[in-house]
Amino acid sequence: MATAEKKSLHRSLGPVQLTLLGVGAIIGTGIFVLTAAAAQKAGPGMMWSFAIAGFVCAVAALCYSELAAMVPVSGSAYTYTYAVVGETLAWMVGWALILEYAVAASAVSVGWSGYFMGLLKSLTGFELPAALSAGPGWSLSGPDFSHGIINVPAIVVALSVTLLLMRGTKESATFNAILVAIKVAALTMFVILTIPAINGEHFAPFTPNGWFGPAGTSGLGVVGAAASIFFAYVGFDAVSTAAEETKNPQRNVPIGLIGSLALCTVFYLLVAAGAIGAIGAQPTALGVQPGSAEFAAQCSALLQQGQTPLVCSNEALAHVLRAINYSWAGDLIGLAANLALPSVILMMLYGQTRIFFVMARDGLLPEKLATVHPKWKTPHIVTMITGVFVAIAAALLPVGQLADISNSGTLFAFFMVSLAVLILRVRDPKRVRPFRTPIVWVVAPISALGCVVLFFNLPTEAMLVLPIWGILGLAIYFAYGYRKSHVGRGIVDTHEDDADIPAPPGTLN
Numbered sequence: 001m002a003t004a005e006k007k008s009l010h011r012s013l014g015p016v017q018l019t020l021l022g023v024g025a026i027i028g029t030g031i032f033v034l035t036a037a038a039a040q041k042a043g044p045g046m047m048w049s050f051a052i053a054g055f056v057c058a059v060a061a062l063c064y065s066e067l068a069a070m071v072p073v074s075g076s077a078y079t080y081t082y083a084v085v086g087e088t089l090a091w092m093v094g095w096a097l098i099l100e101y102a103v104a105a106s107a108v109s110v111g112w113s114g115y116f117m118g119l120l121k122s123l124t125g126f127e128l129p130a131a132l133s134a135g136p137g138w139s140l141s142g143p144d145f146s147h148g149i150i151n152v153p154a155i156v157v158a159l160s161v162t163l164l165l166m167r168g169t170k171e172s173a174t175f176n177a178i179l180v181a182i183k184v185a186a187l188t189m190f191v192i193l194t195i196p197a198i199n200g201e202h203f204a205p206f207t208p209n210g211w212f213g214p215a216g217t218s219g220l221g222v223v224g225a226a227a228s229i230f231f232a233y234v235g236f237d238a239v240s241t242a243a244e245e246t247k248n249p250q251r252n253v254p255i256g257l258i259g260s261l262a263l264c265t266v267f268y269l270l271v272a273a274g275a276i277g278a279i280g281a282q283p284t285a286l287g288v289q290p291g292s293a294e295f296a297a298q299c300s301a302l303l304q305q306g307q308t309p310l311v312c313s314n315e316a317l318a319h320v321l322r323a324i325n326y327s328w329a330g331d332l333i334g335l336a337a338n339l340a341l342p343s344v345i346l347m348m349l350y351g352q353t354r355i356f357f358v359m360a361r362d363g364l365l366p367e368k369l370a371t372v373h374p375k376w377k378t379p380h381i382v383t384m385i386t387g388v389f390v391a392i393a394a395a396l397l398p399v400g401q402l403a404d405i406s407n408s409g410t411l412f413a414f415f416m417v418s419l420a421v422l423i424l425r426v427r428d429p430k431r432v433r434p435f436r437t438p439i440v441w442v443v444a445p446i447s448a449l450g451c452v453v454l455f456f457n458l459p460t461e462a463m464l465v466l467p468i469w470g471i472l473g474l475a476i477y478f479a480y481g482y483r484k485s486h487v488g489r490g491i492v493d494t495h496e497d498d499a500d501i502p503a504p505p506g507t508l509n
Contacts, residue, residue: 013246015255022239022260024180028344030232030403031187031268032317032337033111037290037400038272039281040311042225045207046281047272049225050232054265056450057233060414061261062437063421063447064236065254069435070424077413078355082362084420084427091481093416094359095473096466099409101355102386104234105158105348106393107402110135112341113153114314114399119334122327128152134314135396136293148296154394161345162387165353166373166380179343184267186336189329190317191270197324198277205282212457214287219404219459227454231403232268234410235347236261250434271317279323281310289459291398314399349386356382363489364481404462411451412466418448 013021038046067080078097082090113133121127134148213220219227239256246252275281284298290311299312313319315337321330357379360370373380393402421437421444437443455463 013252015252015259018239018246018252018256019259019263020177020180022236022256023184023263024343025235025239025347026233026260026264027180027183027187027267028108028111028232028235028341030229030234031264031271032333032341033114033314033399034229034232034403035272035275035316036311036313036319037403038225038229039276039316040283040288040290040295041209041213041220041228042222043205043208043282044203044276045209045211045222046225046229047269047276048207048222049229050265050268050272052223052226053230053233053454054261054268056226056230056414056447056454057236057261058258058265059443059447059450060418061236061257062254062443063414063418063440065257065435066421066433066437066440067417067424068239068253068257069250070431070433077417078358080420081416084424085416087362087364087485088477089416091359091364091477092470092473093413094355094364095470095477096409096412097355098352099406099465099469100234100413101348101352102390103393103402103406103409104231105161105345105352105386105390106154106397107231107399107406108341108344108348109154109158109390109394110151110397110399110402112157112338112345113151113394115318115334115337115341116153116157118315118318119331119338122322122331122334135394135398150395152395155391157342158345158391158394159387161342161349162383162390165346165349165387166378166383167376175343179340182336183340186317186333186340187267187271190321190333191267191274193321193326193329194274194278194324195270198273199280200277202277202280208283209286217287217289219289219457219462220287221457223453223457224459227407227457228400228404230407230411230454233261233264234406235344254435275310275316275320278320279310284309284311291400345390349383349390352386353379353383356386361486363484363486364477366480366484401459401461404458405465408455408458408462408466409469411455415448415451415455418444418451 035046038049042049064077064080067084071080071083078090078094081093117127117133127133131149132152135151136148207222209221209224211222213224218224236257239253239260246256284295284302288295288298299309302309302312308319308323310316310319315334318330318333318337321327321333356365357370359365360367369382369385370379371381372378397405421440424431425440455466
């Protein structure tokens with residue numbers, strides 16, 4: 001904190017701006033796209049899924065708030081873990097955050113692709129061949145290229161945003177506020193048009209796949225859908241990443257975190273009720289995982305029969321409105337998604353760049369990666385590498401599986417933050433805490449337990465990604481970071497006060 005105070009970043013954000021920043025980061029592909037995947041997993045029971053995921057995020061946000069108020073510097077969960085439990089676990093959290101930010105950017109790119117192609121078809125009748133507008137279906141047995149090969153629009157948007165970031169484009173306060181307004185207006189219109197069309201019969205059976213899915217399956221049922229829908233809430237921690245630009249962070253960061261989360265939860269429940277009630281949300285077949293080759297085959301068969309169920313849509317909310325004869329509104333939703341989702345990709349890539357910078361600052365990654373371009377004044381090397389990785393993942397994986405992979409890293413980071421709060425309460429009970437997590441010995445364990453339960457209700461493939469990714473990360477750490485660490489080498493000076501450090505996600509200029 002002492003070195004952070006040397007930085008030239010101006011503290012200018014108040015609680016309203018922080019809440020808008022949080023809403024802007026949270027509302028994205030999760031609600032616009034994953035509604036369809038959630039319906040396949042839980043049917044109408046996805047309303048419980050939204051509530052469960054929102055609750056876990058709320059208790060995690062309370063833990064985040066205490067640490068963010070105590071350590072109002074950049075790096076989010078990585079910085080908090082570093083300060084409390086040390087470098088090795090901090091490296092693991094930072095490595096897991098790559099899954100949160102970079103893979104999430106890939107998921108948003110795929111979500112944007114679905115809405116872009118839907119809007120293009122609605123307005124002009126043109127559509128790309130399926131082989132060029134979707135990646136293959138995936139399962140543990142490997143890829144299935146019969147329903148898609150490569151998602152070209154997702155590649156285009158991912159690389160376009162990467163190029164903008166390399167050239168130095170940043171979100172302004174006005175631009176961010178406009179995009180938030182567009183997303184909120186789009187969801188409000190959806191709720192207003194669908195609530196009157198609700199048919200109570202569409203809510204039965206309410207939990208066709210049960211609470212934990214049929215026996216022998218993973219990632220299905222109400223809790224399985226909650227593990228996926230968790231992605232729809234991720235982004236609130238971007239508020240804590242902006243703590244260095246916040247006026248009175250001890251008060252305003254908790255307000256921004258919890259306020260944005262509460263606002264989005266209300267929207268999500270209303271949107272879910274409207275989608276279910278208007279056209280129904282029953283799975284195509286019980287026990288079938290979205291994104292799998294079997295699911296792709298089921299949807300293909302239904303489309304050939306002239307049916308277009310919600311679970312098969314790549315543009316869920318626009319699809320619902322078109323199905324109840326509001327084609328114009330469906331096009332507006334599609335337009336809103338096309339305008340707003342690239343800003344979420346921008347936010348995620350900004351966040352990834354900031355995490356890499358903080359890790360390189362601590363000597364855990366080569367500082368060459370954080371080289372700043374002499375003309376653009378941006379970390380062009382690490383931005384380019386991240387952008388190419390994001391584009392490749394977006395080209396080859398469906399949005400639901402990308403979201404699940406991203407969730408595995410995010411849940412680990414949130415789990416560590418929950419433990420860090422408790423460890424610090426024991427280790428340093430007298431330290432000033434401008435914001436104290438209420439009944440912390442209940443809230444933090446619930447947060448940690450909630451993260452564990454959701455993780456073990458992800459699909460098997462997504463659960464396997466985290467330990468494999470973690471082993472790779474530890475190998476890199478012991479091969480490079482352990483020897484080059486500033487702490488390990490006794491280097492006290494850091495780069496906190498460098499003028500050319502890039503802005504954190506959503507910096508308001």
